[in-house]
Amino acid sequence: MNVPAGAAPYVEVENLRRVFDVSKPWLNRVIERAPRQSLKAVDGVGFTIARGETFALVGESGSGKSTVARMVVGLLEPSGGEVRITGVSMTDPKQAAARRRLRARIQMIFQDPYASMNPRWRVGRIVAEPIRAFDLIRGEAAIQARVGELLGLVGLHPDDRSKYPHAFSGGQRQRVAIARALASQAEFLVGDEPTSALDVSVQAQILNLMRDLQDRLGLTYLFISHNLAVVRHMATRIGVMYLGRVVEIGGGRELFLRPRHPYTRMLLDAVPDLGHIGRARVPVSGEIPNPIDPPPGCAFNPRCPLAAERCRREVPQLIDGVACHAVEEGRAGY
Amino acid sequence: MSDTVLSVRDLSVAFETRRGTLTAIDGVSFDIAKGEILGVVGESGAGKSVTGAAVIGLIDPPGRIAGGTITLRGERIDDLPPERMRRVRGRRIGMIFQDPLTSLDPLYRVGDQIVETIRTHTDLSQKAARARAIALLAEVGIPAPERRIDGYPHEFSGGMRQRVVIALALAAEPELIIADEPTTALDVSVQAQIITLLKRLCRDHGTAVMLVTHDMGVIAEAADRVAVMYSGRIAEIGPVADVVREPRHPYAAGLMGAIPTLTQSPGRLAQIPGSMPRLTAIPAGCAFHPRCPKVFSRCRVERPEPIPVGPSRVACHLFDAQENAA
Numbered sequence: 001m002n003v004p005a006g007a008a009p010y011v012e013v014e015n016l017r018r019v020f021d022v023s024k025p026w027l028n029r030v031i032e033r034a035p036r037q038s039l040k041a042v043d044g045v046g047f048t049i050a051r052g053e054t055f056a057l058v059g060e061s062g063s064g065k066s067t068v069a070r071m072v073v074g075l076l077e078p079s080g081g082e083v084r085i086t087g088v089s090m091t092d093p094k095q096a097a098a099r100r101r102l103r104a105r106i107q108m109i110f111q112d113p114y115a116s117m118n119p120r121w122r123v124g125r126i127v128a129e130p131i132r133a134f135d136l137i138r139g140e141a142a143i144q145a146r147v148g149e150l151l152g153l154v155g156l157h158p159d160d161r162s163k164y165p166h167a168f169s170g171g172q173r174q175r176v177a178i179a180r181a182l183a184s185q186a187e188f189l190v191g192d193e194p195t196s197a198l199d200v201s202v203q204a205q206i207l208n209l210m211r212d213l214q215d216r217l218g219l220t221y222l223f224i225s226h227n228l229a230v231v232r233h234m235a236t237r238i239g240v241m242y243l244g245r246v247v248e249i250g251g252g253r254e255l256f257l258r259p260r261h262p263y264t265r266m267l268l269d270a271v272p273d274l275g276h277i278g279r280a281r282v283p284v285s286g287e288i289p290n291p292i293d294p295p296p297g298c299a300f301n302p303r304c305p306l307a308a309e310r311c312r313r314e315v316p317q318l319i320d321g322v323a324c325h326a327v328e329e330g331r332a333g334y
Numbered sequence: 335m336s337d338t339v340l341s342v343r344d345l346s347v348a349f350e351t352r353r354g355t356l357t358a359i360d361g362v363s364f365d366i367a368k369g370e371i372l373g374v375v376g377e378s379g380a381g382k383s384v385t386g387a388a389v390i391g392l393i394d395p396p397g398r399i400a401g402g403t404i405t406l407r408g409e410r411i412d413d414l415p416p417e418r419m420r421r422v423r424g425r426r427i428g429m430i431f432q433d434p435l436t437s438l439d440p441l442y443r444v445g446d447q448i449v450e451t452i453r454t455h456t457d458l459s460q461k462a463a464r465a466r467a468i469a470l471l472a473e474v475g476i477p478a479p480e481r482r483i484d485g486y487p488h489e490f491s492g493g494m495r496q497r498v499v500i501a502l503a504l505a506a507e508p509e510l511i512i513a514d515e516p517t518t519a520l521d522v523s524v525q526a527q528i529i530t531l532l533k534r535l536c537r538d539h540g541t542a543v544m545l546v547t548h549d550m551g552v553i554a555e556a557a558d559r560v561a562v563m564y565s566g567r568i569a570e571i572g573p574v575a576d577v578v579r580e581p582r583h584p585y586a587a588g589l590m591g592a593i594p595t596l597t598q599s600p601g602r603l604a605q606i607p608g609s610m611p612r613l614t615a616i617p618a619g620c621a622f623h624p625r626c627p628k629v630f631s632r633c634r635v636e637r638p639e640p641i642p643v644g645p646s647r648v649a650c651h652l653f654d655a656q657e658n659a660a
Contacts, residue, residue: 272529287521288521
């Protein structure tokens with residue numbers, strides 16, 4: 001797929017699937033004669049990320065983007081498919097040893113930094129934890145020196161190490177989370193809505209910091225967000241998800257200039273944006289269907305202006321970066 | 335102006351705490367005209383929600399209105415006794431909140447809730463009120479309203495629930511609607527539908543709307559005028575095109591530059607160092623001065639008052655100095 005020429009992919013995701021069992025409890029099923037129910041949160045997702053690149057997954061709630069992120073870092077077992085990072089499979093039991101060595105280099109940044117920190121630990125201990133867990137540096141003085149360096153790297157003061165997380169603002173806490181992620185010499189950071197809980201002026205600080213760190217340290221990012229403008233700002237390539245599937249994938253510039261999938265077009269048209277003062281819009285009809293009972297064929301067909309008979313029957317495959325029958329058949333008119 | 339629906343003058347809200355009095359908003363003044371949408375933006379803690387709550391008289395103790403006046407169509411409402419204010423709320427001022435589930439009672443059919451609101455505030459009969467409720471649900475875009483009126487809130491999706499809340503807010507044909515983050519909990523595609531709906535209703539009914547949100551994109555599309563709040567005060571207020579394209583207050587300018595947009599090419603975002611001060615430690619003079627790139631000595635000692643700059647009003651000493659020079 002869209003691998004930039006000359007670069008071996010750092011992350012390869014193939015046909016990734018995840019099914020959640022959302023059945024009622026056993027007794028209810030027996031009494032109400034209800035069958036088991038399952039939810040396909042992620043259904044056949046594939047993409048690659050080159051070293052040093054920022055790949056973003058964007059979609060509305062329930063599109064499965066966070067589930068993909070959790071499977072990529074190994075927090076969640078896939079129901080099918082494969083994730084390989086630097087060629088090492090994240091699922092194959094035979095590669096457990098290689099995977100353990102890889103672990104330290106993969107880190108995740110969450111939406112709410114406060115929830116991912118022990119409130120009773122001082123920041124110095126929080127940032128030093130990965131260093132100690134992976135036994136990267138020996139000797140307390142060396143560890144403390146490294147913690148001070150990391151705090152400086154993310155724009156905090158080395159003396160901040162003696163404070164507790166509650167003493168920091170949201171943006172500063174996210175900086176601590178980034179310092180902790182970098183502590184294990186991470187090369188690959190997965191951010192799941194890392195700035196969604198922050199105010200815009202603070203969001204700008206964190207986005208700028210993430211880009212600076214990428215330039216300095218050659219980091220690779222998988223960036224998950226519902227905010228298209230943030231994704232546009234951060235990503236070199238973007239995958240748009242709808243109900244568990246990637247509907248369009250492409251370079252950030254092209255995707256925003258010439259969106260091809262009807263859902264991408266709708267999404268770009270729907271976003272309230274500073275550039276659209278007083279814009280009169282054609283509102284999109286409908287909402288995301290219930291993922292337990294998705295429509296047959298293309299999941300977007302009930303809301304799609306281009307839906308035809310085939311769309312209600314057959315799931316479109318990703319061809320040349322777009323999963324849409326209308327685009328494939330040349331009916332889309334662009 | 336005979337068209338002014340809401341007029342707020344020098345409003346201050348204070349919260350009494352054990353550690354002393356915290357001033358959440360301090361000397362806020364603005365008007366909203368008939369059929370106009372005033373956007374109120376700011377980051378968390380700027381006082382935008384408190385301003386909305388003060389207008390509808392929902393500041394709970396230990397908070398209190400510490401000064402200023404709020405007038406609705408020339409009639410003072412900030413000093414009304416609670417019982418009379420309760421009748422103004424709902425009848426003359428409608429409310430829409432971020433989470434529609436908090437505005438709806440899960441145990442009652444949505445129709446019963448709308449009918450109750452209509453009958454509380456008007457003298458329509460049960461039958462006429464029900465017909466009006468169905469018409470309202472149709473107007474806010476709920477499909478098959480004659481059937482959906484007997485549904486319970488949990489049977490509606492998030493976007494549809496917010497439509498029900500808007501129908502509820504409109505039930506008594508209020509003159510003013512306070513919408514506090516009405517689209518924040520919704521997905522973008524649904525958010526667009528709700529903004530379009532609000533704009534249409536405001537135009538059709540001539541309702542004045544105070545739209546409180548942190549999302550500048552929503553304001554840019556929906557509002558006629560916008561007030562940018564910082565640390566409990568209005569930094570800049572003016573027509574939305576002026577404030578977004580040519581913000582004059584350094585905070586407003588920094589805020590606009592910090593927002594990634596779809597239209598601008600991705601470069602480095604403008605960055606305001608630091609974050610908004612806590613209410614316990616509001617700096618002397620202009621509250622923005624420790625973060626301001628254009629700070630000068632006067633900013634540290636004297637609090638700027640809003641002065642007219644073009645079509646806007648800006649609370650910044652920079653513009654006062656210019657006027658003096660000219």
